[in-house]
Amino acid sequence: MLDIADELNRWVEQGRDFAVATVVGVGGSAPRQPGAALAVDRDGTAIGSVSGGCVEGAVYELCQQALETGEPVLEQFGYSDEDAFAVGLTCGGVIDILVTPVRTSAPEPSQGPDDPPAPVVDSTSGTLVAAVAAAVTTEAAALARIVSGPAELLGRALLVRADGSHTGSLGGHPALDRTAVEETRALLDAGRTTTVEIGADGSQCGVPLTLLVESSVPPPRMLVFGAIDFAAALARAGKFLGYHVTVCDARPVFATRARFPDADEIVNDWPHRYLDSQELDARTVLCVLTHDAKFDVPLLERALRLRVAYVGAMGSRRTHLDRLDRLREAGLTDLELGRLRSPIGLDLGARTPEETALSIAAEIVATRRGGTGVPLTGAHTPIHHDTSVTARRIGSVA
Template identity: 80%
Template sequence: MLDIAEELHRWCERGRDFAVATVVATHGSAPRPPGAALAVDADGEAIGSVSGGCVEGAVYELCQEALVSGESVLSSFGYSDEDAFAVGLTCGGVIDILVTPVRPSGAGAEEGGPGGESGAGDSTAATLDAALAAAARGETAALARVVAGPPALIGRALLVRPDGTRTGTLGGHRVLDRTAAEEAAALLDAGRTGTVEIGADGSRCGEPVVLLVESSVPPPRMIVFGAIDFAAALARVGKFLGYHVTVCDARPVFATAGRFPAADEVVVDWPHRYLDAQELDSRTVLCVLTHDAKFDVPLLERALRLPVAYVGAMGSRRTHEDRLDRLRAVGVGERELDRLRSPIGLDLGARTPEETALSIGAEIVASRRGGSGVPLTGAHTPIHHEPRSGPERLGSVA
């Protein structure tokens, strides 16, 4: 749901009633990941997507029904080989979808301090509004919603912030709220969206409870070193992929905002010095396009020792071999060198800056998603891969 937070938050500000359908879980091949959402307002306007078109019509109708009934509902859609026109996923997978009506003018949510408790009132609408507002502002927070368990709890929501404060309640069950907050905080710390099962003892509801936890985190960072024409094209690709893009170069005549309009920021500094001053995480990608040993070597010496998702460097194969020798000479080990993607990008036969940027972006996607980079035609590899754990995965902004 947080993937369409900005528009939904505007709907809330205008007092527009709507129902939102969110992908809770996928089984087999499915076009959209957990957290993807489709929303329908009282006038029939729709935004978002849960399936890329396969079951959108049926989900649209479920949203309209939820607006009338005021009840949350969990539904599954799968492939039907008996009727080609039946509602289902033609890709062969199954998706579970939670549909929740939201009336922004409803009861307000109560706040709790760090480790504090929330009120037991029906605060779902206000909690969802608070989550949408936080996501729209780019704040870090996790939204936990009940997707399986006692019927009275389905759709209940709890918003958890990094400082431990909570908004809303999962039905007034203090132990359940506390346990859910702990589980949500763990997923938030990893920047992940996923489902969590809380056993009957942990929920104190008499039966297990399954939560969908959606993490709202700032966009991952792409730092492009080297203010060249390839960097301008890569900045555009990075923005398209959802990164916060920084271009860094030590030469002020080249590192200007006018030359890199797609970048979020352009920094004039020595690359290795700039890198030393940054707080990076496991979703960060570093693209070294400086193509100059005096910049490359001190930069890569540091970059290859950081727990980032991707480190790539531009250059010919001869430049690459020379770069490896220089890095070994300053003490970079073979295990660290194995992390270096160089020459940077996939083999697309790229020539122009735009084509090269596309090849780099494709390699970044393959790296973070576990893809092989080979053509899907005739291949027996899965189309959708499970996200990698550790430094190589980007994390979810569903």
């Protein structure tokens, strides 16, 4: 739901009732991962996506149903020969969809004693959506929701911030909320979206529960060293992929805003000195385009000892071999040197700065997702390699 939180908050501010459908489980090949969401308001306006088009129509109807009944709905969509051309995932996967209604306006009063009661919808839902939208735009936060368990708790949620404070409740037992906050906070620290299974003893309600935890953390960083034309193209590609892009070069005449309009930051400093000043996490990617031993050797000496996601360096194969000799002289081990992607990028036959940036970006994605970089045509490798969504199981509440 976090991917459409801003738009949902606008609906809350406008007093529009809506239902949110969220992917809460995936099996096999599926176009969207847990956390992907689609929302429909009472006027029939829809935003977001849960399947890339395969089952959107059926999910749209489920949202309208939830708006009418006021009850959450958990539905599974899968592929079979019978439903391949009807409702189903033609890509061969299975997805579980949780639909929860959100009422932001006051329910209409019953006309008489014989009229059915108004649907009961969690009165804090609108408030929670607003809190989620505010949190994910300014800080690290995670949303934990019950996606499997007693019907009366299905869809219950709480928002957890990095400092451990939270908004909302899972509606079961205070000990359940405490456990959910602890588990969610741990996943938030790692920037992970995953499911957490709580055993019957730990749920405090006699049956197992499954939580979907969606983490929203600041965008990962891409540090591009070397203010050359290839760096300008790579900065654009990095922004397209969702990175916070910094371009660093020791030469002020080259590292300018006019040359790098797409970069979030432009730094005039020696690359290794700037790197020493930064606190980087395991999602950070470093692209060394300096193409000059006096810059890239001291920089790579430090970079290859950091716990970052990717370190790549530009240069010919002859430059690469010379660079390896210099780095060995600086004391780097073969294991540390094995982390270096050089020459940088995948073999796409790239010539222009834009093609080279695409080559580098493709290698970064392949490294992040566990891809091979080989053509999918004729291959027998999985299309989706993402392993970031896994299940955690805990047995009891402390």
